[in-house]
Amino acid sequence: MTPSSTTTRIRTALIGATGYAGFEAISWLLRHPHVELTGLWGPENETGPIEGFYPLLSKQVALSQNVFDADKVAASAELAMLCVPHKVAMSYVPTLRAAGLRVIDWSADYRLTDPAVYEQWYCPHTDPDGLAEAVYGLPEYFAEQIRTANLIANPGCYPTCAALPLAPILAEGLIEPTGIVVNAVSGVTGAGRSPKPQFHFPERNESFEPYAPGVHRHMPEIEQVLATLTGRDVSLLFVPHLSPMDRGMLCSTYAAPAVDGLTTERLTEVLEAAYADKPFVRVRTDVLPATKYVATTNFCDIAARVEKGRVMLFSALDNLTKGASGQAIQNMNLMYGFDETMGLI
């Protein structure tokens, strides 16, 4: 639990490396000066040299993904990055923790603090103890808890993108906590690596469309983190869309002002104050956020506008980086006492 010396290399296991976020993590972890990636682990039907799944990694990484075995993971690592689907994650976590590993879980299994809410959106929860101890890994707000945590729930990509602009504005009481609309757009890597008819190239290319409007599982997670941060009930409508591009995410968020005379300038000041010392949040006054400006980085770009008596917040991040792998590494940096940006810029 003591912050490690900066000369240490954290022996890290990546579990579920063959998904797009796991793949992205490998590239970042290989460059991190204080990480030793000691093994890749996954299900039986996803084993073998990682370059067999991602030919880009040839001559860069010699690791193979092996069948997950908690004992072997424990013998070779002190930290587990868990990039497996929900439900699978909570079947691995108790064993890994019992074996003494610190865990950063990228699934939804430890994000929703109320098991009843989790079960409403996902499935029965099988690790209530883990859930009770897990820390929500949004480093801009929970850095203190993250530093000493043994189990991190790495936030969802949409919740990160939606919460970062909303949190300080809500906390300051500048907008109403109800009636918020988050209109979100994602690149197609967000849908995962499994081929399905709707993600077949000729179906997605040149098409833009909404999906799961108002019924997406990330909606309760966004509400929860905002409620935690502001101490108020927050109710919002979350509406994701798919855009024909590989990566990137943009939230256009609409809210009603809660104070008179609210201006773009005032919102910008509040955002700038909130994120002045946060290395990965950029409050933009030069350009509006765009996915291209954050692609392959760990930044979340934010801007605010007031027009026609409504508040608009725009936020963009890379769903595979700040939305998954980069955020996990940012959490790891905090957990081990490294500079928060280490290996990420």
Place this chain on the structure above:
Amino acid sequence: MTPSSTTTRIRTALIGATGYAGFEAISWLLRHPHVELTGLWGPENETGPIEGFYPLLSKQVALSQNVFDADKVAASAELAMLCVPHKVAMSYVPTLRAAGLRVIDWSADYRLTDPAVYEQWYCPHTDPDGLAEAVYGLPEYFAEQIRTANLIANPGCYPTCAALPLAPILAEGLIEPTGIVVNAVSGVTGAGRSPKPQFHFPERNESFEPYAPGVHRHMPEIEQVLATLTGRDVSLLFVPHLSPMDRGMLCSTYAAPAVDGLTTERLTEVLEAAYADKPFVRVRTDVLPATKYVATTNFCDIAARVEKGRVMLFSALDNLTKGASGQAIQNMNLMYGFDETMGLI
């Protein structure tokens, strides 16, 4: 003014054929059984064989674009399709009308009925007489006036896409007429054919971003048409975005219910009733609207949802067809007594 016999071919001049919407119009007009495209006209720096601008048209159309000359247009045509920028349009229209032509203008010059509003968003208006007579060419609502009109203001792409789902729901009093948010997304042809840094391929590809949020010129046009149709003041926030694709437009519209117990089913019924006999509006209950489902067609697809106490309306159309050229032809069909779908399916 008398509806033409169905054996007639309307001698039609296309003015400003070298833009993307003009190009699209050529393809449709060539297929129309009751149109004779007698000439293409444009500014001095945009003349010559149309296939020089659009190599796709080679061996399909032998026309050249000539320098605009109202007398020559009048001598060769009874109908002018005007696809030139605002301000240019109103400098041509009076002459064309004086020469006896009926005009369908695709610019913004005759869309905003109040010259003061026009001048706030565009520039001084130089044809108030034309403005007073012009009919807003949204065929689903103004078919009667369109039939006998001599000057049609062909609606903007965004206003068409935004107004079609909102109009019947507002008219029925099911949503509040204020606080509406229209989050819109367009393909890049919507930005025109002039190369600019922000539309350079490597800048747009793999990028999604908002532009002109809450300050786009189509906002007052949307409000005006909805106010006209419902008899109530309508105030909405319009926020366009660009998606990396050629064509297509999708509006995700959010509103507060004005009645208790509003359901998806009720909204759908109202939409279905409103558009049951409208050939180019499809109320979708099978899929959510997507740009791919309307690409290269004159359809506008619409769907409604109620979730978390908010109303969502989704609408999609092809910005170059139902958003410009197809709508103009639909208006022409009405003006000349043809079947509304002639040449468009």
Place this chain on the structure above:
Amino acid sequence: MTPSSTTTRIRTALIGATGYAGFEAISWLLRHPHVELTGLWGPENETGPIEGFYPLLSKQVALSQNVFDADKVAASAELAMLCVPHKVAMSYVPTLRAAGLRVIDWSADYRLTDPAVYEQWYCPHTDPDGLAEAVYGLPEYFAEQIRTANLIANPGCYPTCAALPLAPILAEGLIEPTGIVVNAVSGVTGAGRSPKPQFHFPERNESFEPYAPGVHRHMPEIEQVLATLTGRDVSLLFVPHLSPMDRGMLCSTYAAPAVDGLTTERLTEVLEAAYADKPFVRVRTDVLPATKYVATTNFCDIAARVEKGRVMLFSALDNLTKGASGQAIQNMNLMYGFDETMGLI
């Protein structure tokens, strides 16, 4: 067999309408003034309203695809457009022909005249009689036979694109018939509608790559048609690639001159002479062929160059139109005595 009166509507059955080429065919057939699309037929797991497969077709076509039944097809149609995979096609054709239908088959089953060659690249051939009678449906060269044919082998997309520029140049003896390289590029609709890992959006987007280099099944078909047209043995290397786009195909063909002093001008003259009266081949001297210039049309664009003692031929077409559905309709027009371009421009 007698050319039909131009007032006739050919009762046409489309078998295998749910693939991308079948879908494209529906749009064209609906617009054709002398076609009545009487039914869609397919395998058991691909039945139901066609708009269920292609939401774009809603309100345009009310047809459902039913389980293929030769008797029912025969009772409702005089012409069958067969868009099913090879092997399935030759299991349907004999029955359809026995029932008196004329057949345009889009598969490879009747393209290779030598069953031994067919069996080397595909599978055992089960309809040698059909094979012996089938006419290769490249209208620019076999129009006479097509007019009276009862069974048309509609050419492959790559063979059409490769053969059209090569045929006249080879026939004139201007290039060597061996050592030719056809470097071909296709959009992803060419790979069909079934989702597979390699066609998953994030795998194809932003990627360009070769596949099946020198071992693609269209290679012997290209060689055969060129040998037939020139009376000489032709040997070429065919190398396809995938480009991140929906549709379109471009062949860059390289050959050694067979005569001294060969020039771009001479090649262009030969091409222009060969295609002067062919409505769907455009010899371009204004621009080089590009997929965008032929997209959604039935044209094949061609250009020639001589540089550094080598001959280059470029050709582009839309793989779903001139490469499949449009070519089939062009064949149909010939078979029934209609103008070759009817319904296609």
Place this chain on the structure above:
Amino acid sequence: MTPSSTTTRIRTALIGATGYAGFEAISWLLRHPHVELTGLWGPENETGPIEGFYPLLSKQVALSQNVFDADKVAASAELAMLCVPHKVAMSYVPTLRAAGLRVIDWSADYRLTDPAVYEQWYCPHTDPDGLAEAVYGLPEYFAEQIRTANLIANPGCYPTCAALPLAPILAEGLIEPTGIVVNAVSGVTGAGRSPKPQFHFPERNESFEPYAPGVHRHMPEIEQVLATLTGRDVSLLFVPHLSPMDRGMLCSTYAAPAVDGLTTERLTEVLEAAYADKPFVRVRTDVLPATKYVATTNFCDIAARVEKGRVMLFSALDNLTKGASGQAIQNMNLMYGFDETMGLI
């Protein structure tokens, strides 16, 4: 000239940082452990904070591009990376060298050793002395000269991609040195950052086309490097194409075998022997090269095939990395005695 100690940070000036390759270089240089990027320099109309040109760089790099001034560059740097257009480069290089800087020039100005050839393809050459001393910076072949060079001509993207597969095969005498065809494909960043009609998003998206076939300026550069490496005259036809994607390049190269019984295996062995100890060339036997497998890396992937008596070579690289910035850094690593891969993996 003496290899620097590995603890040194090379004070490096980047001249022309606002183009796509310069932008890419910034990202790599910032991560390099032995580089200090001391300044950005450019023409008068391209000055200011680099994040004004590339909003992605905000909070990552605080540098501004200043008007180029050789004295100021010399005062602040020992190495100049020159990413300016040809002709401009050779107007800067003599001054920079006179001031004692080592220079890596990314333009074509010092690549063609024969001034007459340069002048045939470009313009009069104004620095023959520099030309005489410059070393062609293809590290896989000229590492010895690069180590001590003061002026490096960083190779073109196409020449790197074309030469790497051809060089060992030609050197071994396995293919004929004449009649080679290099069919190349590039993403659109290869065309630079200036908006032009042909690179406007709607013109490039969904389009694939050839350009400058057989007359591109990189052709003589490819021939020269191959002649240098093999001691034989090499004549090839180079034909570039544009694919609708941001980055990446793929060469499909065709040649006649010069020996009997040549096989895929033999070619692969020769390639593997040639590149066994080259860190950035990957001879692929698992997959064919694809741009996605090399995107954002400094690798060049290579594969060979023999079919139908012809040799095929496929090679892929990222035009902005191994095709420009990464190769320059690889050269820098050699020049200063660092590990060749430093900062690049």
